[in-house]
Amino acid sequence: MAERRDERLGRRRLHLRLRFLAGESTGSYVTRLAARNHLPVEGMLRSMGTGPMLPVEPQYTEMYLSRYARERLANLAGHPLAEMQKRLVGLRDEFLMPSDAKDDWEWPWDARAGYIVQACSLCAAQRGTRSPAWLILPDPWHVCLRHRRWTDNSRSTQHPYIDLSSLPDVIRAQQRLNRLGKRLGPAARWVFADACSILVRSNYLEDPGRTEEWAPLATQLGEHRVRPLAQLSRLSLLTRDLAWLEVRRLSGELGRAGYREWLDRATRRHGFAFREPLKMWHSQHPPLGRGIPELFGDQPPPSSVVQRVTGHELPSCLAAAGDLSCLPWLRLPNTMERLFL
DSSP: OOSOOOTTTTOSOOSSOOOOOTTBOHHHHHHHHHHHTTOOHHHHHHTTOOOOOOOOOTTTSOOEEOHHHHHHHHHHHTSOHHHHHHHOGGGSGGGSOOTTOSSSEEOOSSOSSSEEEEOOHHHHHHTTOOSOOEEEESSSEEEETTTTEEEESBOOSSOSSEEOTTOHHHHHHHHHHHHHHHHHTTHHHHHHHHHHHHHHHHTTTSOGGGSTTTHHHHHHHOHHHHHHHHHHHHHHHHHHHHHHHHHHHHTTOOOHHHHHHHHHHHHHHHOGGGHHHHHHHHHTSOOOSSOOGGGGSSSOOOHHHHHHHHSOOOOOTTOOHHHHOSSSSOSOSSOOTTTBO
16 A cells, blocks of 8 residues: 555544444445444545545445455444454455555445345334445345335335335245245355246246236336346246255255156246246256255355356355356346446
């Protein structure tokens, strides 16, 4: 670092602490922490090191810190560094700035990984903020089951969220995905990614505005924004069916008979439009002579072992579905990044 730092900066924590918000971006947390203590963000940044004093806009991108600034932020927030890294994904080592960077923070035009998604305002209010808070997530949407709200990477001030009270299928779909995530552990993410790819290949509800159920919402918000919402129920069912096979395969319990029967059963359940992509996925996931049941435990095996056996890498916390699928088709149903700026 060319400029000499004042090592006294950031040693004493701020007077008021801030409650964590699950999935929050570093940029959102920093701006909320400053507001909580009635400080301008620029003033707090001066206690974290040296860097550009540009307007902070956490709704557009993520904030990345140097190792030095990360330590100072933990001091200011009054939490152990390990706790900060657990709560804020952007503070983990994989997202730190290079050691030879001239500044202690940066706000690049695009987040290096993940999507900036608006947090549920009711959840944010319960944690002491009335201004919008922002999450950094691997998918461009978030379902708040507690308050039945759908948020996404929209920056709409007129419609910052979609009320799910009258859309129980979406609620059930997210609950189904949550249960699968707990059961499959790391494998849940690549199974979900494959289900996304199969869904897109089948052209399922690509134009939700043409259906009676989704036309009013698509007219109000636009088809691109409504599409993943409309597709989530089918996506969760696909994920469940892929998971049935994958759990047994990775546990070493999938027999030849069960393997053969799965394709016909899944095709009947989802329809003929899904047969081709389901068949391709099925052919790439045959029974294993010896599974890796350790994958479902608290300490998964090394990534090299997982990749050799399954063909998938262990996903990082913000890995996009399009980077995880073993199928050659499109990414997420909502394929446009920064769509609603």
